[in-house]
Amino acid sequence: xxxxxxxxxxxxxxxxxxxxxxxxxxxxxxxxxxxxxxxxxxxxxxxxxxxxxxxxxxxxxxxxxxxxxxxxxxxxxxxxxxxxxxxxxxxxxxxxxxxxxxxxxxxxxxxxxxxxxxxxxxxxxxxxxxxxxxxxxxxxxxxxxxxxxxxxxxxxxxxxxxxxxxxxxxxxxxxxxxxxxxxxxxxxxxxxxxxxxxxxxxxxxxxxxxxxxxxxxxxxxxxxxxxxxxxxxxxxxxxxxxxxxxxxxxxxxxxxxxxxxxxxxxxxxxxxxxxxxxxxxxxxxxxxxxxxxxxxxxxxxxxxxxxxxxxxxxxxxxxxxxxxxxxxxxxxxxxxxxxxxxxxxxxxxxxxxxxxxxxxxxxxxxxxxxxxxxxxxxxxxxxxxxxxxxxxxxxxxxxxxxxxxxxxxxxxxxxxxxxxxxxxxxxxxxxxxxxxxxxxxxxxxxxxxxxxxxxxxxxxxxxxxxxxxxxxxxxxxxx
Amino acid sequence: xxxxxxxxxxxxxxxxxxxxxxxxxxxxxxxxxxxxxxxxxxxxxxxxxxxxxxxxxxxxxxxxxxxxxxxxxxxxxxxxxxxxxxxxxxxxxxxxxxxxxxxxxxxxxxxxxxxxxxxxxxxxxxxxxxxxxxxxxxxxxxxxxxxxxxxxxxxxxxxxxxxxxxxxxxxxxxxxxxxxxxxxxxxxxxxxxxxxxxxxxxxxxxxxxxxxxxxxxxxxxxxxxxxxxxxxxxxxxxxxxxxxxxxxxxxxxxxxxxxxxxxxxxxxxxxxxxxxxxxxxxxxxxxxxxxxxxxxxxxxxxxxxxxxxxxxxxxxxxxxxxxxxxxxxxxxxxxxxxxxxxxxxxxxxxxxxxxxxxxxxxxxxxxxxxxxxxxxxxxxxxxxxxxxxxxxxxxxxxxxxxxxxxxxxxxxxxxxxxxxxxxxxxxxxxxxxxxxxxxxxxxxxxxxxxxxxxxxxxxxxxxxxxxxxxxxxxxxxxx
Numbered sequence: 023x024x025x026x027x028x029x030x031x032x033x034x035x036x037x038x039x040x041x042x043x044x045x046x047x048x049x050x051x052x053x054x055x056x057x058x059x060x061x062x063x064x065x066x067x068x069x070x071x072x073x074x075x076x077x078x079x080x081x082x083x084x085x086x087x088x089x090x091x092x093x094x095x096x097x098x099x100x101x102x103x104x105x106x107x108x109x110x111x112x113x114x115x116x117x118x119x120x121x122x123x124x125x126x127x128x129x130x131x132x133x134x135x136x137x138x139x140x141x142x143x144x145x146x147x148x149x150x151x152x153x154x155x156x157x158x159x160x161x162x163x164x165x166x167x168x169x170x171x172x173x174x175x176x177x178x179x180x181x182x183x184x185x186x187x188x189x190x191x192x193x194x195x196x197x198x199x200x201x202x203x204x205x206x207x208x209x210x211x212x213x214x215x216x217x218x219x220x221x222x223x224x225x226x227x228x229x230x231x232x233x234x235x236x237x238x239x240x241x242x243x244x245x246x247x248x249x250x251x252x253x254x255x256x257x258x259x260x261x262x263x264x265x266x267x268x269x270x271x272x273x274x275x276x277x278x279x280x281x282x283x284x285x286x287x288x289x290x291x292x293x294x295x296x297x298x299x300x301x302x303x304x305x306x307x308x309x310x311x312x313x314x315x316x317x318x319x320x321x322x323x324x325x326x327x328x329x330x331x332x333x334x335x336x337x338x339x340x341x342x343x344x345x346x347x348x349x350x351x352x353x354x355x356x357x358x359x360x361x362x363x364x365x366x367x368x369x370x371x372x373x374x375x376x377x378x379x380x381x382x383x384x385x386x387x388x389x390x391x392x393x394x395x396x397x398x399x400x401x402x403x404x405x406x407x408x409x410x411x412x413x414x415x416x417x418x419x420x421x422x423x424x425x426x427x428x429x430x431x432x433x434x435x436x437x438x439x440x441x442x443x444x445x446x447x448x449x450x451x452x453x454x455x456x457x458x459x460x461x462x463x464x465x466x467x468x469x470x471x472x473x474x475x476x477x478x479x480x481x482x483x484x485x486x487x488x489x490x491x492x493x494x495x496x497x498x499x500x501x
Numbered sequence: 502x503x504x505x506x507x508x509x510x511x512x513x514x515x516x517x518x519x520x521x522x523x524x525x526x527x528x529x530x531x532x533x534x535x536x537x538x539x540x541x542x543x544x545x546x547x548x549x550x551x552x553x554x555x556x557x558x559x560x561x562x563x564x565x566x567x568x569x570x571x572x573x574x575x576x577x578x579x580x581x582x583x584x585x586x587x588x589x590x591x592x593x594x595x596x597x598x599x600x601x602x603x604x605x606x607x608x609x610x611x612x613x614x615x616x617x618x619x620x621x622x623x624x625x626x627x628x629x630x631x632x633x634x635x636x637x638x639x640x641x642x643x644x645x646x647x648x649x650x651x652x653x654x655x656x657x658x659x660x661x662x663x664x665x666x667x668x669x670x671x672x673x674x675x676x677x678x679x680x681x682x683x684x685x686x687x688x689x690x691x692x693x694x695x696x697x698x699x700x701x702x703x704x705x706x707x708x709x710x711x712x713x714x715x716x717x718x719x720x721x722x723x724x725x726x727x728x729x730x731x732x733x734x735x736x737x738x739x740x741x742x743x744x745x746x747x748x749x750x751x752x753x754x755x756x757x758x759x760x761x762x763x764x765x766x767x768x769x770x771x772x773x774x775x776x777x778x779x780x781x782x783x784x785x786x787x788x789x790x791x792x793x794x795x796x797x798x799x800x801x802x803x804x805x806x807x808x809x810x811x812x813x814x815x816x817x818x819x820x821x822x823x824x825x826x827x828x829x830x831x832x833x834x835x836x837x838x839x840x841x842x843x844x845x846x847x848x849x850x851x852x853x854x855x856x857x858x859x860x861x862x863x864x865x866x867x868x869x870x871x872x873x874x875x876x877x878x879x880x881x882x883x884x885x886x887x888x889x890x891x892x893x894x895x896x897x898x899x900x901x902x903x904x905x906x907x908x909x910x911x912x913x914x915x916x917x918x919x920x921x922x923x924x925x926x927x928x929x930x931x932x933x934x935x936x937x938x939x940x941x942x943x944x945x946x947x948x949x950x951x952x953x954x955x956x957x958x959x960x961x962x963x964x965x966x967x968x969x970x971x972x973x974x975x976x977x978x979x980x
Contacts, residue, residue: 023578025780030560030773033568037551037559047554047763072516073734075526077847078839080512082934085966089512099502110736111590112761122626126910143758147601147626249763255552257589257765274967279622280759282591283937284526284728286736286768294509301504360557368556431605455561458762487564488753 043392045345045379046370048249048256049296074287083108083285084278093294100301101227101237101262105270107277108293109245109259110285113221114140116245116261118147119276120217124186124243124268125150132177132214133188136166139451139458141188141219146427146464153181156419157193160338163331163346164375164410167338168192168199171208173419178212180420186215191236192222194371194457195378196341198233206239215267216240221247222341224260225300225383228308233339242268251343251383254296258289303383310385315342318381321393327351327400328358331376345379351403356483358400365395371456374482375408411478414471423465430465430500437496440476443468449498454479455487468497522871524824524858525849527728527735528775553766562587562764563757572773579780580706580716580741584749586756587772588724588738589764592700593619595724595740597626598755599696603665603722603747604629611656611693612667615645618930618937620667620698625906625943632660635898636672639817642810642825643854643889646817647671647678650687652898657691659899665694670715671701673850673936674857675820677712685718694746695719700726701820703739704779704862707787712818721747730822730862733775737768782862789864794821797860797868804872806830806879807837810855824858830882835962837879844874850935853961854887890957893950902944904979909944916975919955922947928977933958934966947976 076082081090090108097106109115121144125131128151133141135154145152155173157166168191178184187209192198199205209216218236220226224246226235237244242265248254261277263270303311322345323330331346349358355372362369362377370380424447425433435449446468451460461479462472479486486492555561560569569587576585588594600623604610607630612620614633624631634652636645647670657663666688671677678684688695697715699705703725705714716723721744727733740756742749782790801824802809810825828837834851841848841856849859903926904912914928925947930939940958941951958965965971 023575025575025579025777027575028572028770028773028777029568029575030572030770033559037553037556046556048552073527074516075735076935077516077525078842080516081509082966085934089508093507093509096502096504096506096508100504111594112763114761114763115590118759138762139757140762147758247763255765255767256554256763257761257768278618278967279626280597282593282736283617283619284591284593284726284735286734286765288734288767289736289765291507291509294507298504298507363557455564455762456555487561488757 040366043367043395045381046368047247047251047380049251049253049383072287072291075284080287083110083281083290084283090290093290093297097260097293097297098262100297101260103237103244103262103264105263107261107263108290109261109277109281110257110289111281112249112257113138113219113245113247113259115277115280116259117141117219118144118280119261119273120243120245121145121148121150121188122276122279123272124215124217129185130181130183131186131188132174132181132184134169134190136193136459137188137190138219138221139453139460141190142451142460142463149427151422151426153177153184153420153422156417156421158337159413160197160335161410161413162335163195163348164373165195165197165346166193167197168202169205170199171201171204174205174208177420178208178214184214186217188217188219189236189241190219192220192233192341194222194459195346196222196233196344197338198223198341199337200339202234202236203239206236206241210240215242215265217242218244220244221259222250224248225251225343226341227300228303231312231342233341237262237264240264243273248293248296251380252296253292253299253383255289255292257286258293258296260293307385311383312342314385314387314389315345315381318386318389318393319345321389322347322396325397325400326405327353327403343381343383345381347377347379348375349408350405351400352406353400353403354482361399362396365399367392367395367399373484374478375410417469417471423463424467425465425500427465433500435498435500437491438499439496440473440492443497443499444470444473446499449500452476452489452492452497453487454484458487462497468499519845522846522874524860525847526726526730526859528730528732528859528862551766551770554763559766562589562760562769563762569769572769572776576739576772576776577741579776580739582716582723582741582743584742586740586742587769588740588756588760589736589768590760591728591736592617592698592724592726592738594756594759595738596620596698597623597759598740598752599722599724600624600627600629600667601755601758602751603694603696608664609660609662610665610667611653611660611663613648613669615672615938616667616669617698617700618932618939620669621930621939621942628906630901630905632656632663632899632901635896635900637816638892639676639814640889640892641814642674642827643852644674644676644825645672646676647681648684649678650680650683653684653687656899657687657693663693665696667696667698668715669698671699671712671820673701673938674825675701675712675823676817677702677820678816679818681713681715682718685715685720689719694721694744696721697723699723700738701729703727704730704822705820706779707782710791710821712820716741716743722752727772727775730859731775732771732778732862734768734771736765737772737775739772786864790862791821793864793866793868794824794860797865797872798824800868800872801826801875804876804879805884806832806882822860822862824860826856826858827854828887829884830879831885832879832882833961840878841875844878846871846874846878852963853957854889896948896950902942903946904944906944909979912979914977914979916970917978918975919952919971922976922978923949923952925978928979931955931968931971931976932966933963937966941976947978
């Protein structure tokens with residue numbers, strides 16, 4: 023092969039040089055956010071000069087005593103929790119450590135069904151017995167939101183032996199249940215540990231009109247991706263510990279099990295900077311951020327090819343940073359996303375109906391230019407009212423896997439065409455990415471709904487991780 | 502607290518601004534290495550502009566089809582293996598995935614005792630039955646080296662049910678067994694999988710006089726820290742897959758379980774650059790690197806306060822990039838390291854007897870200035886011949902844990918003063934860091950040797966991870 027190329031590095035430079043506009047994670051928006059933080063600019067070689075290791079004076083993430091300890095302490099102070107940990111392995115590492123540290127093999131745990139794959143992987147690694155709680159489906163946006171108070175209440179009644187409730191809030195689209203407070207209280211009073219993947223909510227402590235954060239509502243552990251909405255580097259996350267019931271030593275043990283023994287100092291430093299950035303957003307700043315996003319929303323709302331999903335609903339509180347744009351034309355969400363990319367506007371994700379913008383946590387001046395590009399991208403498409411899927415009544419709100427993880431290790435698997443798979447037990451995940459939430463889980467009995475959802479996703483152009491043979495050879499099932 | 506400070510970021514800037522000289526990892530040596538690669542310099546904001554995410558065209562580490570696939574392919578091509586994977590979670594992630602993908606619960610595996618804690622953590626997470634093989638002790642350097650051919654042979658005989666042999670080669674000091682080839686052949690012919698933590702050997706494919714690499718000797722999986730001796734960013738590693746016996750799908754599954762679903766693009770790009778850098782070292786370059794390090798060694802050898810550990814021994818082949826300097830004066834290794842730091846020379850690690858320099862994989866011009874600083878640091882100390890520890894005959898060359906990992910989960914623990922701990926079963930690791938190799942493992946019966954080694958380390962100034970109470974309240978044991 024030609025060893026004279028650097029395809030990955032070059033690919034990134036090409037993207038950079040195309041002057042892209044970022045409405046996706048990471049939250050630093052191609053570095054633009056750091057302009058407003060007065061730490062000067064550092065050259066690439068200078069950056070590598072802070073890509074250091076555990077030298078004397080530079081502390082040790084896995085046993086901090088000085089600068090890392092202090093930076094984590096400032097973070098805990100800001101979030102008003104007992105202890106905050108810097109994560110260099112993303113919220114994936116936080117979710118793994120949170121579950122491995124609190125759940126023993128065979129423990130029954132209640133888990134929100136539309137959780138990220140890192141939660142699902144953690145359940146399998148911890149060898150627990152998950153009971154899945156189905157989220158409510160929002161007809162308007164065609165999005166699975168949060169689990170209802172009633173579902174949690176019923177699950178606690180059905181599974182009194184359950185040890186923990188594992189929530190994902192907000193969902194990928196920034197939606198938070200109105201009942202989050204009541205749900206956490208209910209779980210607490212039933213003696214369940216409350217473990218929360220709040221990857222998309224690191225900025226919620228700014229308070230209203232941002233949605234409620236589990237950090238202040240009595241959750242035991244909350245994991246947040248500081249790189250998603252705060253200006254941290256990718257893989258920079260926080261784990262907030264706020265429990266009087268969990269052995270903190272076990273959490274620290276698993277954090278060093280699942281994370282590198284040579285953690286990245288630039289990522290850790292960016293977590294320090296992100297905390298600083300968040301701490302210095304005044305109420306006036308917040309108002310200006312919100313105003314500028316409101317202006318952007320209003321301009322977008324004028325385009326006939328798209329509808330904006332409302333910021334208020336009976337089902338959820340919405341994160342202002344997230345703008346959900348729904349197709350009102352012949353294009354699917356994926357096709358609209360692609361049209362935007364031709365104008366160098368990169369959004370966070372698409373689904374069959376919507377495109378998701380993640381706005382920066384800073385005032386942006388040139389929204390009008392961006393709106394003009396958005397308009398140019400889709401103005402030629404005739405408007406069209408699209409059929410929506412009805413709320414599915416057939417999926418049970420509470421269900422378990424058909425076989426245990428241990429049983430899965432022992433069974434043989436084979437492939438079967440999708441059309442014949444209903445009633446079989448899936449042997450691997452099927453994961454559209456983003457958002458990375460499995461449509462089908464290993465151990466789950468495959469239903470008509472699963473197949474219909476897969477076909478809808480496929481037809482409208484979704485990308486699936488690691489399933490190259492799904493459409494021709496079929497899906498993995500247990501014999 | 503005062504939210505106006507950024508202690509971690511500031512700490513790194515302070516270190517950077519003190520003009521430190523790096524003889525430690527990462528291999529890019531404070532960025533100096535990238536000067537010789539013609540990719541220009543990029544500003545910090547520019548770096549954040551390549552801190553991207555899985556956008557169209559930028560591929561997906563966990564299901565690569567374009568630029569990441571190509572970059573990994575070039576790496577496999579250079580290392581002459583079936584497949585190479587970029588790791589963003591360091592060799593820790595590689596070791597976890599390698600062991601979780603190949604070992605089932607209760608499998609018997611043969612493991613080199615002086616392995617990194619990430620190997621030990623993986624064994625526990627995979628819930629296997631480890632059989633530990635003790636390394637040979639080198640009297641001259643006072644360092645535990647590699648396991649002997651005879652030990653492996655005996656272990657295979659004693660444990661015919663063993664599934665895998667897990668090696669660490671080179672050790673932290675760059676030492677590789679003369680018999681590595683024969684050991685791998687023996688294990689292969691006995692039907693054992695050969696899994697290798699070669700974190701410190703990513704540059705060995707340059708060939709002689711560098712030591713042999715397991716990559717070319719028939720190991721099934723080899724994990725390498727590209728950030729240790731190649732110029733990759735910290736947490737950048739490679740996993741090389743070269744097996745016809747291991748299910749590659751399981752390896753890929755566990756790589757996405759243990760690594761972030763939002764992998765860092767700068768780290769991945771640096772792996773691409775590090776591969777390019779290695780591919781372009783000519784024989785002439787190699788000779789120049791070796792010559793400049795030889796000159797440095799010779800100059801150091803003239804200082805009476807230190808002895809240089811030989812590059813050749815009956816027990817090992819040595820990595821030229823590693824220079825082991827042994828105290829020949831009243832100072833311990835730790836004290837010599839500290840003296841060097843006063844001259845802004847930062848080395849990789851110290852132990853009671855030695856200081857380890859990791860030289861860059863590039864020609865360095867100003868060794869004479871550095872030698873002058875080294876001399877200034879220690880010239881006032883009178884020389885002194887130090888007592889060395891005898892080779893320990895009492896530790897068995899093959900042994901198992903006293904209780905299984907499952908049993909450990911169930912048992913209660915308490916603390917006991919070190920002096921009373923002999924014969925008890927340890928409940929947690931005791932890990933001097935660096936190098937991160939546990940002196941005591943959970944489940945191990947505590948011996949007099951363990952206690953003596955701990956006391957020697959403590960007296961000479963070693964730093965221990967996560968054991969603040971070890972010296973006053975005692976060690977964790979199982980009741």
